[in-house]
Amino acid sequence: MFGFFSFKGKQSTKSQDIAQNNKHLITMQDVVKIYSGAAGEFMALNGINLEVERGEFVSVVGKSGSGKSTLINMLTGIDRPTRGTVHVGSTAVHTLSEGQMALWRGIDMGIVFQFFQLLPTLTIVENVMLPMDFADKYSFAEREGRALKLLEQVDVSEHAYKLPTAISGGQQQRVAIARALANDPPIVVADEPTGNLDSKTTGTILELFNKLVDSNKTIVMVTHDNDLAKEGTRLISIADGEIANDVRLK
Numbered sequence: 001m002f003g004f005f006s007f008k009g010k011q012s013t014k015s016q017d018i019a020q021n022n023k024h025l026i027t028m029q030d031v032v033k034i035y036s037g038a039a040g041e042f043m044a045l046n047g048i049n050l051e052v053e054r055g056e057f058v059s060v061v062g063k064s065g066s067g068k069s070t071l072i073n074m075l076t077g078i079d080r081p082t083r084g085t086v087h088v089g090s091t092a093v094h095t096l097s098e099g100q101m102a103l104w105r106g107i108d109m110g111i112v113f114q115f116f117q118l119l120p121t122l123t124i125v126e127n128v129m130l131p132m133d134f135a136d137k138y139s140f141a142e143r144e145g146r147a148l149k150l151l152e153q154v155d156v157s158e159h160a161y162k163l164p165t166a167i168s169g170g171q172q173q174r175v176a177i178a179r180a181l182a183n184d185p186p187i188v189v190a191d192e193p194t195g196n197l198d199s200k201t202t203g204t205i206l207e208l209f210n211k212l213v214d215s216n217k218t219i220v221m222v223t224h225d226n227d228l229a230k231e232g233t234r235l236i237s238i239a240d241g242e243i244a245n246d247v248r249l250k
């Protein structure tokens with residue numbers, strides 16, 4: 001899409017200079033997030049420094065309220081840091097306008113949520129095609145075929161023309177993963193993707209993520225499931241908005 005290329009061209013010289021010196025896929029520098037509300041200010045992230053390389057499978061754990069979702073929202077550009085910088089590849093995420101952000105996210109980030117968030121009035125294959133319609137990276141003619149192929153990869157293709165309510169929660173989450181992969185993003189970010197699934201279904205989601213990592217995708221996954229967290233290549237613990245622990249597992 002014309003808009004996509006033009007927004008890349010519009011990035012400031014300053015952020016491009018930073019990006020060119022940045023050899024990591026993801027770099028967060030001194031990220032602070034302060035929420036202000038009626039009750040006053042709350043520091044949800046307190047100086048996060050994080051570098052992630054391509055092909056890593058990063059699990060993020062921490063107590064409820066420790067800042068995991070806030071961290072993920074900084075990474076995906078769903079929300080902005082109060083201070084600090086977030087670079088993903090050559091993109092200075094914290095500098096993008098709302099419109100640029102939506103387009104960038106639609107192409108470069110696959111996002112999976114706990115409650116799948118499939119559109120209930122669209123068929124499964126239409127749900128997977130939606131990000132392609134939005135980003136315009138794949139031609140109109142190839143979208144349905146590509147969506148069906150992705151559904152095959154997550155083993156839900158036989159339900160492609162049903163509505164989401166006709167399939168199980170585990171199947172819906174696999175559809176959500178197929179949707180996240182619609183525009184072939186280098187990074188998949190998942191916030192409690194198995195929080196609503198039984199352990200057998202959790203296993204199939206993990207298998208899928210491992211396959212993605214094998215194909216050189218990068219995964220950042222928040223989970224409260226410690227056994228699941230240990231399956232990644234790296235384990236980061238968040239406590240009170242800070243990285244309390246960061247260990248390589250494989």
Ligand SMILES: Nc1ncnc2c1ncn2[C@@H]1O[C@H](COP(=O)(O)OP(=O)(O)O)[C@@H](O)[C@H]1O
Pocket residue numbers: 035036037042044062063064065066067068069070071
């Ligand atoms: N939009 C918001 N406004 C005010 N406080 C928020 C907002 N979102 C999250 N918080 C607070 O920030 C802290 C971290 O939240 P969150 O990142 O959602 O934690 P986690 O995902 O680890 O459970 C919590 O104390 C939460 O109440």
Ligand SMILES: [Mg+2]
Pocket residue numbers: 068069070191
């Ligand atoms: Mg959360």
